[in-house]
Amino acid sequence: MSAEASSNVTLIGMPGSGKSTIGVVLAKRINRQFIDTDLVIQTTHQRTLQEIMDAEGFAEFCKLEEEAVLSVDVAHHVVATGGSVVYGPEGMEHLKQLGKVVFLKTGLKTLEERLSNMATRGIALRPGQTLEDLFHERNRLYTEYADITISCDGLNVEQICEQIEAALA
Numbered sequence: 001m002s003a004e005a006s007s008n009v010t011l012i013g014m015p016g017s018g019k020s021t022i023g024v025v026l027a028k029r030i031n032r033q034f035i036d037t038d039l040v041i042q043t044t045h046q047r048t049l050q051e052i053m054d055a056e057g058f059a060e061f062c063k064l065e066e067e068a069v070l071s072v073d074v075a076h077h078v079v080a081t082g083g084s085v086v087y088g089p090e091g092m093e094h095l096k097q098l099g100k101v102v103f104l105k106t107g108l109k110t111l112e113e114r115l116s117n118m119a120t121r122g123i124a125l126r127p128g129q130t131l132e133d134l135f136h137e138r139n140r141l142y143t144e145y146a147d148i149t150i151s152c153d154g155l156n157v158e159q160i161c162e163q164i165e166a167a168l169a
Ligand SMILES: Nc1ncnc2c1ncn2[C@@H]1O[C@H](COP(=O)(O)OP(=O)(O)O)[C@@H](O)[C@H]1O
Pocket: 013, 014, 015, 016, 017, 018, 019, 020, 021, 022, 080, 114, 152, 155, 156, 157, 160
C-alpha cells in the first residue's frame, strides 16, 4: 500500500452505528476530504437508496453498492460506507488497499433505539430477517475486515473521533 493510498480511513459498521455522522466530523478534525459511498450510489443512479432497494431488491442493490465502492479512487479521505458494504468481497479488498478500515462497533440496544425508521431506511434485510439476525451475521464480517475496532456504546461523536485518531496514530 502506498503512503498516499494509506492516508484514507474507511468506516464500516451496522446501519445506525454513526459512520456518516462520525465520518464528516472526523474528516474535519484530521483535515481530510469526506465521501459517503451511499451518496455515490444515489448520485450515480439518480435514485434514493430506498427506491433502488424497492425496485431492484437486495442482491442487485449489493451489486450496485460494490460497483460504487470499486469506483472510489481517493487519497486523504475519510470514507463512510453503507452497512451492507461487507457483502461485497472485491469492494472490501479495494477499501483495504485504499487505507485503514475502522469498525464502529455498536450494541444491538443502541442500534434498536436509533433505527426506529427501519422500513424506510433501506436496510438490506432478507425476507424474514430481523435486526438481531443481521447484527450477528454482519458483526462477523465487520470484525473480519477491520484493521481497527472502536467500541462506540456510551461515547459521543467527539469521543469516538478521539479514539479513532488515537488508534491511527
Ligand atoms: N455517538 C453517537 N451518539 C449518539 N447518537 C449518534 C452517535 N453516532 C450517530 N448517532 C446518531 O445515530 C443516527 C445514525 O447515524 P448515521 O451516521 O446515519 O449512521 P450510519 O451512517 O452508520 O447508518 C443519527 O441520528 C446520528 O445522529
